[in-house]
Amino acid sequence: MDALFLARLQFAIVTVYHWFFVPLTLGMTILLALMETKYVRSGDETYKRMVKFFGTLFLINFAIGVATGIVQEFQFGMNWSQYSRFVGDIFGVPLAIEALLAFFMESTFLGVWVFGWDKLSKKIHLATIWLVAIGSNLSALWILIANSWMQEPVGYKLENGRAVMVDFLAVAANPSIRYQFPHVFFSGMSTAGFFVMAVAAWHLLRKKTHGELFSKALKWGLVYGLIGSALVITAGHFQGQHMVETQPMKMAAAEALWDTEQPASFSLFTIGDMKKREDVFSVKVPGLLSFLSCNNFTCEVQGMNQLQAEYEQKYGPGNYIPNAMLAYWNFRLMVGAGTLMLLLALYGVWLMYKKKDFRQHSRFLLFTVWALFLPYLANATGWLFTELARQPWVVFGLMRTEEGVSNTVPESWVMLSLATYTLLYAGLIVADVYLLLKYARKDPDEEETEQPETPAPSLVGVA
Amino acid sequence: MDLNTIWFILIAVLFAGFFLLEGFDYGVGMLLPFLGKNDEERRLIINAIGPFWDGNEVWMLTAGGAMFAAFAQWYATLFSGFYIALLLMLLALILRGVSFEYRSKNDHPKWRNFWDWSIFIGSFLPALLWGVAVANIVRGVPIDADMNFVGSFFGLLNPFALLGGVMFVAVFLFHGAVYLTLKVGDPVMNRAKSSAKKLWIVALALVVLFVIYAFFGTGMYRSGTAYPPTLVAAVTLILSGLFLNKGRNGWAFAMTAVTIIFITFTAFAGLYPNVLPSTVDAAYNLTIYNASASQYTLKIMTIVALIFTPLVLIYQGWTYYIFRQRLTLDHEMEY
Numbered sequence A: 001m002d003a004l005f006l007a008r009l010q011f012a013i014v015t016v017y018h019w020f021f022v023p024l025t026l027g028m029t030i031l032l033a034l035m036e037t038k039y040v041r042s043g044d045e046t047y048k049r050m051v052k053f054f055g056t057l058f059l060i061n062f063a064i065g066v067a068t069g070i071v072q073e074f075q076f077g078m079n080w081s082q083y084s085r086f087v088g089d090i091f092g093v094p095l096a097i098e099a100l101l102a103f104f105m106e107s108t109f110l111g112v113w114v115f116g117w118d119k120l121s122k123k124i125h126l127a128t129i130w131l132v133a134i135g136s137n138l139s140a141l142w143i144l145i146a147n148s149w150m151q152e153p154v155g156y157k158l159e160n161g162r163a164v165m166v167d168f169l170a171v172a173a174n175p176s177i178r179y180q181f182p183h184v185f186f187s188g189m190s191t192a193g194f195f196v197m198a199v200a201a202w203h204l205l206r207k208k209t210h211g212e213l214f215s216k217a218l219k220w221g222l223v224y225g226l227i228g229s230a231l232v233i234t235a236g237h238f239q240g241q242h243m244v245e246t247q248p249m250k251m252a253a254a255e256a257l258w259d260t261e262q263p264a265s266f267s268l269f270t271i272g273d274m275k276k277r278e279d280v281f282s283v284k285v286p287g288l289l290s291f292l293s294c295n296n297f298t299c300e301v302q303g304m305n306q307l308q309a310e311y312e313q314k315y316g317p318g319n320y321i322p323n324a325m326l327a328y329w330n331f332r333l334m335v336g337a338g339t340l341m342l343l344l345a346l347y348g349v350w351l352m353y354k355k356k357d358f359r360q361h362s363r364f365l366l367f368t369v370w371a372l373f374l375p376y377l378a379n380a381t382g383w384l385f386t387e388l389a390r391q392p393w394v395v396f397g398l399m400r401t402e403e404g405v406s407n408t409v410p411e412s413w414v415m416l417s418l419a420t421y422t423l424l425y426a427g428l429i430v431a432d433v434y435l436l437l438k439y440a441r442k443d444p445d446e447e448e449t450e451q452p453e454t455p456a457p458s459l460v461g462v463a
Numbered sequence B: 001m002d003l004n005t006i007w008f009i010l011i012a013v014l015f016a017g018f019f020l021l022e023g024f025d026y027g028v029g030m031l032l033p034f035l036g037k038n039d040e041e042r043r044l045i046i047n048a049i050g051p052f053w054d055g056n057e058v059w060m061l062t063a064g065g066a067m068f069a070a071f072a073q074w075y076a077t078l079f080s081g082f083y084i085a086l087l088l089m090l091l092a093l094i095l096r097g098v099s100f101e102y103r104s105k106n107d108h109p110k111w112r113n114f115w116d117w118s119i120f121i122g123s124f125l126p127a128l129l130w131g132v133a134v135a136n137i138v139r140g141v142p143i144d145a146d147m148n149f150v151g152s153f154f155g156l157l158n159p160f161a162l163l164g165g166v167m168f169v170a171v172f173l174f175h176g177a178v179y180l181t182l183k184v185g186d187p188v189m190n191r192a193k194s195s196a197k198k199l200w201i202v203a204l205a206l207v208v209l210f211v212i213y214a215f216f217g218t219g220m221y222r223s224g225t226a227y228p229p230t231l232v233a234a235v236t237l238i239l240s241g242l243f244l245n246k247g248r249n250g251w252a253f254a255m256t257a258v259t260i261i262f263i264t265f266t267a268f269a270g271l272y273p274n275v276l277p278s279t280v281d282a283a284y285n286l287t288i289y290n291a292s293a294s295q296y297t298l299k300i301m302t303i304v305a306l307i308f309t310p311l312v313l314i315y316q317g318w319t320y321y322i323f324r325q326r327l328t329l330d331h332e333m334e335y
Helices: A004-044 A046-077 A083-113 A122-151 A168-172 A175-206 A210-245 A248-254 A286-296 A305-313 A324-353 A360-371 A371-387 A411-441 B001-037 B039-049 B054-068 B072-081 B085-105 B109-139 B158-182 B189-217 B229-246 B249-271 B297-323
Strands: A156-159 A162-165 A266-273 A278-285 A393-395 B274-276
Touching: A004 A046, A004 A210, A004 A411, A046 A083, A046 A210, A046 A411, A046 B001, A046 B054, A046 B085, A046 B158, A083 A122, A083 A162, A083 A168, A083 B054, A083 B297, A122 A175, A122 A286, A122 A393, A122 B297, A156 A168, A156 A411, A162 A360, A162 B109, A175 A210, A175 A248, A175 A266, A175 A324, A175 A371, A175 A411, A210 A248, A210 A286, A210 A305, A210 A393, A248 A278, A248 A324, A266 A286, A266 A324, A266 B158, A266 B274, A278 B085, A286 B072, A286 B109, A324 A371, A324 B158, A324 B274, A360 B001, A371 B085, B001 B109, B001 B158, B001 B249, B001 B297, B039 B085, B039 B109, B039 B158, B054 B072, B054 B085, B054 B297, B072 B274, B085 B109, B109 B189, B158 B189, B158 B229, B158 B249, B189 B249, B229 B249, B229 B297
Parallel strands: none
Antiparallel strands: A156 A162, A266 A278
């Protein structure tokens, strides 16, 4: 194991971990804002209880999201200093704007929202959660603008071996962000929808109290989750087509398409030989990949072998084929999870439309509880796919990942940070899940216990 | 004034804002185990910074982001060079951020005890390590011709840097204690006040020591620009203690705030026009020119900063106004 591998592993671990918490924040802040809007408009206390109940769960989740987000900003400098030197002129800008424009808004107004229930008028209080929702989604926008530049560098020139910005608007309106942001935005919606659905379904399965509140919550979750999962798939479809144009190798890897095909078939299941660069066994639907790539059943889709030859011409000798197995399976897990989510939400909304009582459909409720894993699976595999299948590039066509790693940081330091983050993160996820389960099981109007049952002893024995 | 200088000043302002605001909530975090004698009192102390700490922490993130955008070479050298120190700080900050939210969500005394100490460590380590970092930046670190840090972690723990770290801890403790005299009711308030009086002496002594060491041991006062901010910091620090003794706690807090801002300005004024001096050869110094982004990027960032910084100041100010009330033990508490 060398420092490069460890730094990459670390980036994958801390980023995927961070991303377990972020999509829920993106979608949930909007959903809470909608619920609170309903409360303020109707005066119905049920919605206030709903906001408070799901708000507590959201905050338990948010705490780790924020705390682990700090690492994200620091690790570019710590583990990827050569990358930072190369891209700083461009990449630092959206990061700074994210902090100044979005983080301040999100954190400041969240503090006001949490502590301000009795200090502000209903309308002002409502405004604060909307500002949190806008702030958190703006932060997603700006960090994705930064990421888009790694996928599709625009608005720059190369000067003394560094990328220098020449057009800020081109960077901010990168073609890639137009597909990436909607995809992430709707993934947040679907995550939040499925989160609310799962908790509500669990309560309805118990058939105890608060049936009305949780039936309502389930409906909110379903509608929200349906819109989210339908649109995340739609956005993903267009993003895929854009990818075929700008990063054809990524699409070829996603489909395990070794050789150019016309028309191209879509692989349902493939076992390939990575060394020989060919399929061992596969099940394919003829023409479908052509359709997915360019909306007709007969167009040509480039294969990895042909792209490799083309890139060798363009960028010099080297291996330009990403790990096709990881790309292929991550892509399938993401698409599979997303499709299941859409089907489940459709079925639930159909039940809703038929005015069925959810409590009579315990199998649906049980599926809904377990379906909570689906958005998390899709979110993680989606990022793993898009980053892994861009390899060997850290900035597509401009900088290889191995050139970006810190040149003065010894392997032992990276090892140490990898080990300590992993340990700390493992401990935190235990505390997080414990608290989420504890608070998800509570009844919505149960007062939070104010005092420990036995008075805690003084921490320091000085009077 | 050129854009490079403007950005140097803006980053100084961001760090000043960060140390001023997180300074008191690091201080409060460090005082938590000592001023809160029982669970209720500790909750009171935590809730006194409850609505603010997260917004305050964004000052650090913004300072870091601005460094990346405006002086990417500084950011890259510093963050890869101070690796172990930053790792410790990040671990502490992660634990701290989670602690506030999780601490009161379970009744068990061991659970609460664990998170209370996490808040202590999570406040102490960053305070100490930022002091160490700032002192090292002022003093200079080994940097080679390729802008790479070539020192070791233990090299960063030199006496001057450690003094800087301890000074930061003392000043933040004092600042935090004065903050608590304004924000909480008795009996914690009285305890905070008597602690503040003792901490004033310690903070003052350490600041004086640091200035003497910096004067004789580093290049901080060579150009002379660091004298005026040092004077302001010293005078306000003295005044803060005098106000405190007269029972004018609000004025005392205003003074500690100015002290921290001007300690930060002292460091930056002493640095200018360097951002990270090299102890290997002055020719390898990172400066506001060789470490900076292009003029175009600086121009874009200036426009962005001019629009959004005033907005942030307005709405963060508003939150302090909303939660201006002194918290007492019979208030309902979120954390």
